[in-house]
Amino acid sequence: MLTTRDLVLSALFAALVAGLGMAPPIPLGFLPVPITAQSLGVMLAGALLGAKRGGLALLLFVLLVAAGLPLLAGGRGGIGVILGPSGGFILAFPVGAFVTGLLAERFATGANPLRLFAVCVAGGILAVYAGGIPWLSVVAGMPLEKAVTAMVAFIPGDLIKAGVAAAAAAAVRRAGVLPTAHA
Amino acid sequence: MLGLYLHRDSPIHRLGAGVKMGGLLAATLLVLALPGAVGALGAGLSGLFALWLAKLPLGRVLRELRAPVLMLGLLFGVQALVAGTGWADTLAAVARFAALILLATLVTLTTKVAAMVDLFERVFAILRPLGVNPAKLALMLALTIRFIPLLAEQVREVRMAQQARGVERSIAALFVPLLVKILRLADDLTAALDARGYDPTDDARPGTSPNDAVGPNNKEAQPPC
Numbered sequence: 001m002l003t004t005r006d007l008v009l010s011a012l013f014a015a016l017v018a019g020l021g022m023a024p025p026i027p028l029g030f031l032p033v034p035i036t037a038q039s040l041g042v043m044l045a046g047a048l049l050g051a052k053r054g055g056l057a058l059l060l061f062v063l064l065v066a067a068g069l070p071l072l073a074g075g076r077g078g079i080g081v082i083l084g085p086s087g088g089f090i091l092a093f094p095v096g097a098f099v100t101g102l103l104a105e106r107f108a109t110g111a112n113p114l115r116l117f118a119v120c121v122a123g124g125i126l127a128v129y130a131g132g133i134p135w136l137s138v139v140a141g142m143p144l145e146k147a148v149t150a151m152v153a154f155i156p157g158d159l160i161k162a163g164v165a166a167a168a169a170a171a172v173r174r175a176g177v178l179p180t181a182h183a
Numbered sequence: 184m185l186g187l188y189l190h191r192d193s194p195i196h197r198l199g200a201g202v203k204m205g206g207l208l209a210a211t212l213l214v215l216a217l218p219g220a221v222g223a224l225g226a227g228l229s230g231l232f233a234l235w236l237a238k239l240p241l242g243r244v245l246r247e248l249r250a251p252v253l254m255l256g257l258l259f260g261v262q263a264l265v266a267g268t269g270w271a272d273t274l275a276a277v278a279r280f281a282a283l284i285l286l287a288t289l290v291t292l293t294t295k296v297a298a299m300v301d302l303f304e305r306v307f308a309i310l311r312p313l314g315v316n317p318a319k320l321a322l323m324l325a326l327t328i329r330f331i332p333l334l335a336e337q338v339r340e341v342r343m344a345q346q347a348r349g350v351e352r353s354i355a356a357l358f359v360p361l362l363v364k365i366l367r368l369a370d371d372l373t374a375a376l377d378a379r380g381y382d383p384t385d386d387a388r389p390g391t392s393p394n395d396a397v398g399p400n401n402k403e404a405q406p407p408c
Contacts, residue, residue, distance in 0.1 A: 004383050005373045007319060011326035012334070012365050012372070018327075019334035023342065040358075048362065060327050067299035068186040068291040071331070076250060078187050078291030079207065080284045084251035085258065140258040141219075141276025146265075150258070168358035175363060 006053050013049060013057035017041030018064070018071040038073050039158065042093050043124035043165035046100025047108070047116055048172060055098030062093055088135020092128045099123035111173040117166035124165065125158045186296035187247070195237035195289070200298040201305070203290045210286055219275030226282035233289050247288045252281055300324055319383070326372075337364060 020037040041061075046054040061071065062082075070077040072090070082090060100123025108115035129151060137147035190196070195203075210229070214222035234244060259277045263270040304324075308317040341361045350356045 002316075002319060002383060004376050004381055005369065007323050007383065008326065008369045008372045008376065009366075011323045012330055012369050014323075014327040015330035015334040016338075016361075016365055018331045019336075019338045022335045023338045044358070044362070056323070060323055063300075063303055063324065064296075064327060067303065068188055068294060068296045069328075069331075070187055074250070076247075078247070078288060079204075080247060080251065080288035080291060083211070083280065083283050083287045085254050085280075086251075136258075139276075139280045140255060140262075141273045141280075142258060142262050146262065150261075164358070168362065171359045172362045172366075175359070 002052075002056075006056075009049055010053045010056040010060060013041070013045045013054070014060035014064070017045065017058065017061045018069075021071055021073045022075075037161075039093075039124065039128070040161045040165050042096045042128065043100055043120040043162060044169060046097040046102075046123050047104045047120060047165060047169040049097075049101060050105050051098045051101030054101040055094045058094040058097040062090060065090065083139075085136050085139045086132070087139070089128055089132030091135070092131025095131055096123050096125075096128040099127040111170045113166045113170040116169050117162055120162040120165045120169075121159070124162055125155070187291050188295050189239060189243060189292045191238045191293075193236060193238045193293070195233055196293045198293075200294050200302040203294055204299075204302060207286055207290050211283055214279055214283055219272065219279050223275055223278035223282050226279065226286060230282055230285035230289065233286065237289060237293050239289070239292055244285075244288060244292065247292065248281075248285060251284050255281055300328075334365070337361060 017038060020041050023037065042058055045057045048054070049057060065071050065077045066079050066082055068078045072081060081087060100119055103119040103122055104116065108119045133147045133151055134144065136142070136150070137144045140147070142150075210226060214226045216222075217225065234241075255277045259270075259273055262273050304317050304321050307315055307320050311317065338361060341357060341364075344360075345353065345356045348356075
């Protein structure tokens with residue numbers, strides 16, 4: 001059962017993920033390439049809102065992208081993007097947030113950044129890649145193992161994002177403003 | 184909130200969102216069922232025909248197609264170089280999806296966001312027996328659309344504040360104030376909805392009162408998408 005608060009939180013985090021896509025990429029001191037923050041939103045929504053509300057937030061986001069709003073980083077959107085090579089990753093965003101949330105509810109209920117990091121890697125990277133790589137393999141007509149190899153280049157950046165998401169989620173939990181998962 | 188929709192007076196624009204999405208789904212399944220080259224050719228030709236019918240400027244369509252087609256081309260190039268053999272099959276597979284992306288892009292460019300959102304709500308209404316509540320989905324979509332500009336502004340504001348303090352490279356300094364702001368905003372918004380008598384257990388469409396600020400029926404008050 002979704003409460004009014006659940007609806008509002010899911011909608012606001014969906015809007016946050018969109019807002020992160022519109023912001024210019026964030027420069028990181030130790031990386032030559034600035035990171036786009038959008039996939040961070042997947043991990044943050046899962047870690048802070050839990051499985052149900054986090055997954056719902058990203059489902060709303062994906063629906064609006066498919067409806068033709070240019071919400072993806074770089075102002076892209078529409079069904080063409082979903083059918084494109086990176087479409088599987090976008091479709092897997094809700095699953096990634098759901099898995100992050102599910103694991104966070106079980107194993108990372110406190111403000112321990114290491115546990116949160118593990119949860120973000122499992123949901124925000126593994127679950128998203130599990131949807132994205134087979135899709136990429138089909139669309140680009142490449143064998144699955146080649147598609148896996150092609151994605152290795154993105155892993156360092158995604159690990160940094162998981163670290164950032166874990167640190168931010170831990171800090172927000174310590175601040176004590178978080179709505180409890182069963183409120 | 185402006186979508187990718189591009190207005191023209193054409194028969195493609197006048198088709199319903201459901202017809203276009205249904206057609207795209209059917210075309211995708213058909214193309215995937217046919218051998219690669221035949222599917223690519225068929226989808227490509229029907230895409231070009233639809234493009235001509237829709238009277239869209241070619242440059243605008245090409246701009247939408249540039250990113251996915253570049254990426255597909257790059258992936259094809261790497262494979263053709265590395266694998267060497269079987270490049271014709273790969274080319275057919277890539278061309279097939281390039282053609283489908285053209286068709287999908289045409290659907291997006293010729294359909295208003297509001298029409299697409301309405302279509303999604305109708306589709307989700309079919310899932311009502313499974314416990315899906317289309318009224319809630321409608322409310323959440325309306326809330327999200329309403330708050331995207333606000334949150335984009337908040338992201339920018341917090342980043343400017345960090346720059347002013349010389350901590351723009353600190354990620355914690357960006358996300359923590361942003362997230363705390365959002366969670367506070369959620370409190371206010373929940374209170375506002377409750378104060379207007381929004382009942383989440385009610386299956387009827389919320390926002391029937393003309394004073395309702397956030398109900399989905401207030402869509403008309405927003406700028407056209």
